[in-house]
Amino acid sequence: MVKQSAPQELADIAPKLVEVTDNVLFEDVWERPELSPRDRSLVTVSVLAALYRSEQLPYHLGKALENGLSVEELSEAITHLAFYAGWPNALTAMTQLKKIADDERAA
Template identity: 60%
Template sequence: MKSVASSLATVAVALSAATSASAQTPAPAPSQAATRAQQMFGDISPKFAELTDNVLFGDVWARPGLSPRDRSLVTVSALIAMNRPDQLRPHLIRARDNGVTQEELIETITHLAFYAGWPSAVTAISVAKEVFQKK
């Protein structure tokens, strides 16, 4: 798990270095709808919102090597393993939108209980219950 965290930190540093010369991105024009990233943290960190929109979702999620459904399963699994409930909530919704069934998500959580730890799975089940009740 520590190697995942250091890999993510390395990617973050590389992205930061690659974009440090860029000016901060202004807020979207009134004619454009604000993205979720812009709504969540664009006011405090426009560059982070831009990277989220353009690099993460505009490039990484758009790559042809995995379907959006498979990317959702991988992402949900990583968030469960790292015990990240705040990020898991929207990705469970995205996974459902990408064709992953509620039953498949519950099975994923159950499976990961044995690989990522019982406490992480308990947290994920609670988040899933909350998300599924809202939909």
């Protein structure tokens, strides 16, 4: 897995947040062996979509694809969560997934 890190442009105003994100979230939690990176990505994308965290979602959709999830699997997860987390949340997540999938096909 490619090393993840907090947005470094935030370091000048939130150095501790960047440090904790890098050292605790990405270097510890994401590396724990009890879940694979693929499974962690599925959980992360689902929660971000369910909570309408649309600013963070595109990055994690891309990471989910890098971690082995397919566009079809992500689409199915988002469709499933529509009934539990709300239709607008799912449509927003699906729109972001479509953009990422279209960009990948064009590349």
